[in-house]
Amino acid sequence: MQDKLSKAGVLTIDLGAMADNYRQFQKVVGADCAVAGVVKADAYGTGLKPVVETLTKLDCPQFFVATLDEAIQLRAINDKTPVAVLGGLYHGAEKEYQARGIWPVLNSPEDIQRWGQLAREMNQALPAILHIDTGMNRLGLSAGESKMVMQSPDLLEGISVQILMSHFASADSQTHPQTQAQADAFAEIMTGFAAPKKSLANSSGTYRNSDYHYDMVRPGYALYGGNPTPETDNPVKPVVSLSARILQIRDVGKGETIGYSATHEFDDDAVCATVGLGYADGFLRSGSSRKTDSGPEAATLFWQGQPCPIVGRVSMDLVSVDLTNINGPRPVAGDSLEILGPHQGVDDLAEAMGTIGYEILTSLGARYAREYV
Numbered sequence: 001m002q003d004k005l006s007k008a009g010v011l012t013i014d015l016g017a018m019a020d021n022y023r024q025f026q027k028v029v030g031a032d033c034a035v036a037g038v039v040k041a042d043a044y045g046t047g048l049k050p051v052v053e054t055l056t057k058l059d060c061p062q063f064f065v066a067t068l069d070e071a072i073q074l075r076a077i078n079d080k081t082p083v084a085v086l087g088g089l090y091h092g093a094e095k096e097y098q099a100r101g102i103w104p105v106l107n108s109p110e111d112i113q114r115w116g117q118l119a120r121e122m123n124q125a126l127p128a129i130l131h132i133d134t135g136m137n138r139l140g141l142s143a144g145e146s147k148m149v150m151q152s153p154d155l156l157e158g159i160s161v162q163i164l165m166s167h168f169a170s171a172d173s174q175t176h177p178q179t180q181a182q183a184d185a186f187a188e189i190m191t192g193f194a195a196p197k198k199s200l201a202n203s204s205g206t207y208r209n210s211d212y213h214y215d216m217v218r219p220g221y222a223l224y225g226g227n228p229t230p231e232t233d234n235p236v237k238p239v240v241s242l243s244a245r246i247l248q249i250r251d252v253g254k255g256e257t258i259g260y261s262a263t264h265e266f267d268d269d270a271v272c273a274t275v276g277l278g279y280a281d282g283f284l285r286s287g288s289s290r291k292t293d294s295g296p297e298a299a300t301l302f303w304q305g306q307p308c309p310i311v312g313r314v315s316m317d318l319v320s321v322d323l324t325n326i327n328g329p330r331p332v333a334g335d336s337l338e339i340l341g342p343h344q345g346v347d348d349l350a351e352a353m354g355t356i357g358y359e360i361l362t363s364l365g366a367r368y369a370r371e372y373v
């Protein structure tokens with residue numbers, strides 16, 4: 001049976017738009033800078049295999065993933081293009097990286113020590129990326145550790161450093177001073193260290209300043225249609241659309257409530273649709289309707305471009321929306337409503353749910369029928 005018939009939601013991933021977004025990055029950075037593909041978390045929920053296949057056809061020169069497991073999955077799809085594990089060199093798995101041709105991002109002197117030791121044991125130069133922390137304070141060598149490492153050739157013996165990288169914490173904000181401060185720290189730390197390539201910018205960083213491009217940019221979010229410059233129009237194309245079917249239409253009387261905990265009471269008679277979508281599908285519970293000082297707020301689905309606000313709680317498999325104010329013919333059971341599409345992008349839905357589009361994308365559920373176009 002077709003997935004579309006047996007599942008309540010349909011997720012469409014536009015690989016052509018994703019490819020256009022990749023080419024758009026190439027245009028923004030110019031011919032002297034490479035565009036890597038960040039494909040961690042199942043390519044931000046859009047599907048590792050189709051995304052890696054698409055980027056491979058575009059000669060993407062470098063992939064980044066978060067975990068060793070993701071790198072192993074990627075190797076089964078593409079066994080040539082370099083892939084680096086942002087999470088570092090997992091303890092006890094050092095030989096797996098080497099055997100599978102997976103690069104660790106070395107985040108600490110201790111990571112460096114273990115990778116160097118393996119290289120010397122195997123009498124083989126082992127490639128790696130060195131990560132310098134410039135203010136995020138999660139992973140990477142501190143400024144002091146960086147200097148120490150760069151002045152101790154012994155520590156790096158056997159390691160073939162391919163790229164020196166750092167990562168922005170606040171580049172999604174147009175005005176945050178941390179971005180330039182990090183770029184300055186990166187420039188300062190790497191003076192005197194001869195890495196063949198340098199890489200600093202994520203999606204947003206790439207759009208902020210061409211000084212941040214260096215030899216390679218590392219976009220993730222904007223490849224998948226997220227807006228890297230939230231203060232202005234989205235420069236990339238939407239990639240993900242999502243619709244879900246209406247299971248039932250209900251007439252609800254004035255004074256009645258809807259859903260768990262009866263959080264929404266109707267001031268007037270209403271017509272509602274029960275849609276087969278819930279938090280088990282990654283449709284976050286924070287999209288539930290809530291009372292605020294300026295009136296009710298809720299995430300919204302769309303019927304032919306008209307908003308259908310959520311009423312009551314988002315539950316595990318179901319959500320209710322209010323159709324009362326729809327002009328013209330209302331949808332019927334079996335019709336589908338738009339969750340992501342021309343009327344609501346990933347960033348719009350994220351705002352309505354009090355989160356960021358990254359969380360919306362990476363929460364995209366496993367229960368949808370998936371269509372790649």
Ligand SMILES: *Cc1c(COP(=O)(O)O)cnc(C)c1O
Nearest residue numbers: 038167202203218219220221222
């Ligand atoms: C996730 C990640 C990226 C990609 O960031 P986007 O904001 O999604 O473009 C780049 N570099 C590092 C180190 C990351 O962890």
